[in-house]
Amino acid sequence: MTLLDDIADVGRDARRGGWSRHLGDDGEATLREWFAEQAQRRGLQVETDANLNLWAWWGSPGPDAVVTGSHLDSVPGGGAYDGPLGVVSALAAVDALRERGVRPSRPLAVVVFAEEEGGRFGVPCLGSRLLTGALDPDRARGLRDPDGITLVEALGGHAARLGPDPERLARIGRFVELHVEQGRVLAPRGEALAVGSTIVAHGRWRLSFTGRADHAGTTRLDDRRDPMLAAAAAVLAARAAMVRHGDEARATVGRLHATPDGTNVVASRVDLWLDARGPLPQALVDDVVAAAREAADAEGVTLEVRSESSSGAVTLDPALADTLAAVTGAGRLATAAGHDAGVLAAQVPTGMLHVRNPTGVSHAPDEHAEDADAEAGVTALADVLEELCR
Incomplete structure (x- = not known):
C-alpha cells in the first residue's frame, strides 16, 4: 500500500475525478519512470521491448521464465487499483520472496504492459496484442487519439519497431496476473481472493x-x-x-x-x-x-x-489454475473484464488472482480494496511465484 501511495497523485483528473493515465501522456511517463526506479532498487534488470512493455528481470532473461505483472494506465477518470494493484503487488511479492531467502531456479520477471485500457488510442491491451501478433502493427501505427494524433506521431521513431516478438514471448513459461476484482462477487462469499477461470467474449x-x-x-x-x-x-x-x-x-x-x-x-x-x-x-x-x-x-x-x-471467450490455463488454487486455497472466479492475461492465454499458460473489491465499483474513483485484502494478495502471489519458480 505504500507503493500505491507513492503514485497516488500521478495522473489525477481534476475534471472527471479519479485518475487519467494514458500512453504517452505525462502521468503515464511518470509512472514508467517510477516503476523502473523501483525495480532497479530491487536489483532487477529493466528493459523496454519493441512494443513499449516494461520488463524487470530477477536473473538473466531466459526460457521458461515465470512472469507476473499488470498495467499502470487507466480509463479516463478511472480508479486507483485497476492495473496498479497488480504491479505494486508484484514488486511487493519480490520483496517477500527475498525476505524468505528464496532464490528462483528459473528467471522471474515483473512486466508492465502498455495501454491495457485503450484509453488514448481505442484498442485495449495494445502492448500485449502487439507482442503476441494479435494486432497488425500497421493498423496500430494508424490509430488516432481523440485529438487526431496518430500513434506514429505520439511515439516518433519507436513506432517503426512495433510488432510481434516471438523470441520474447517464447521466454514466458507461465504468466500470472493479479488484479483487483471488477464486480462484486467475493464480498458476498466472504472471500478475500479468487483464482481466475474464464474471461467472457x-x-x-x-x-x-x-x-x-x-x-x-x-x-x-x-x-x-x-x-x-x-x-x-x-x-x-x-x-x-x-x-x-x-x-x-x-x-x-x-x-x-x-x-x-x-x-x-x-x-x-x-x-x-x-x-x-x-x-x-x-x-x-x-x-x-x-x-x-x-x-x-x-x-x-x-x-x-x-x-x-x-x-473471443478465454479459458485460462486449467493446470495453472489448479496450481494457484492449491497454493492459495482460493475459489474460482469468471470475469467479464478484459486483461492482458487473456491475450497471452492464446500462446502461453496464463493464470489470474483476483483481490476482493468490497464496493464492486470499477473503472471509477470508488474502486477499492482493503489493505488486509491487498496484503493477502501479495502473500498469495509470493506463494504462487515461489511454487512456480521451484
Missing part, C-alpha cells in the same frame, strides 16, 4: 452517423438531417439488447462525440462507441446496429460501423 465497435450541420434555431424540422437522433436510438437499443439477451449480456455506450460540438448547431456527425460483452457479443451488436440503421434511414443520415477490437 467482448469487443468495441464504433458507430459513425453522418448528417448535415445546420442552425439550431432556423432549421425547420422537415429540413433536418440530424445524426444525433439516430445515435440516441442506438444508445436506447443497447439497453434493450441487454434485456433481450439475458443476464450475462452487456451492451454499453459510454463515449459519444458530436461534430462540430456546438450548443446551437445541428451536428454534422456523431460518433459513438459500443462495448459489447457476453456469450454472443456479435448478436448484441447486430441488434443495436439494426435499430440504429433504421433510425438513420428515417432521418436521412448515413451509418458506418467499424469493429475496433474483438476478443
Whole structure:
C-alpha cells in the first residue's frame, strides 16, 4: 500500500475525478519512470521491448521464465487499483520472496504492459496484442487519439519497431496476473481472493452517423438531417439488447462525440462507441446496429460501423489454475473484464488472482480494496511465484 501511495497523485483528473493515465501522456511517463526506479532498487534488470512493455528481470532473461505483472494506465477518470494493484503487488511479492531467502531456479520477471485500457488510442491491451501478433502493427501505427494524433506521431521513431516478438514471448513459461476484482462477487462469499477461470467474449465497435450541420434555431424540422437522433436510438437499443439477451449480456455506450460540438448547431456527425460483452457479443451488436440503421434511414443520415477490437471467450490455463488454487486455497472466479492475461492465454499458460473489491465499483474513483485484502494478495502471489519458480 505504500507503493500505491507513492503514485497516488500521478495522473489525477481534476475534471472527471479519479485518475487519467494514458500512453504517452505525462502521468503515464511518470509512472514508467517510477516503476523502473523501483525495480532497479530491487536489483532487477529493466528493459523496454519493441512494443513499449516494461520488463524487470530477477536473473538473466531466459526460457521458461515465470512472469507476473499488470498495467499502470487507466480509463479516463478511472480508479486507483485497476492495473496498479497488480504491479505494486508484484514488486511487493519480490520483496517477500527475498525476505524468505528464496532464490528462483528459473528467471522471474515483473512486466508492465502498455495501454491495457485503450484509453488514448481505442484498442485495449495494445502492448500485449502487439507482442503476441494479435494486432497488425500497421493498423496500430494508424490509430488516432481523440485529438487526431496518430500513434506514429505520439511515439516518433519507436513506432517503426512495433510488432510481434516471438523470441520474447517464447521466454514466458507461465504468466500470472493479479488484479483487483471488477464486480462484486467475493464480498458476498466472504472471500478475500479468487483464482481466475474464464474471461467472457467482448469487443468495441464504433458507430459513425453522418448528417448535415445546420442552425439550431432556423432549421425547420422537415429540413433536418440530424445524426444525433439516430445515435440516441442506438444508445436506447443497447439497453434493450441487454434485456433481450439475458443476464450475462452487456451492451454499453459510454463515449459519444458530436461534430462540430456546438450548443446551437445541428451536428454534422456523431460518433459513438459500443462495448459489447457476453456469450454472443456479435448478436448484441447486430441488434443495436439494426435499430440504429433504421433510425438513420428515417432521418436521412448515413451509418458506418467499424469493429475496433474483438476478443473471443478465454479459458485460462486449467493446470495453472489448479496450481494457484492449491497454493492459495482460493475459489474460482469468471470475469467479464478484459486483461492482458487473456491475450497471452492464446500462446502461453496464463493464470489470474483476483483481490476482493468490497464496493464492486470499477473503472471509477470508488474502486477499492482493503489493505488486509491487498496484503493477502501479495502473500498469495509470493506463494504462487515461489511454487512456480521451484
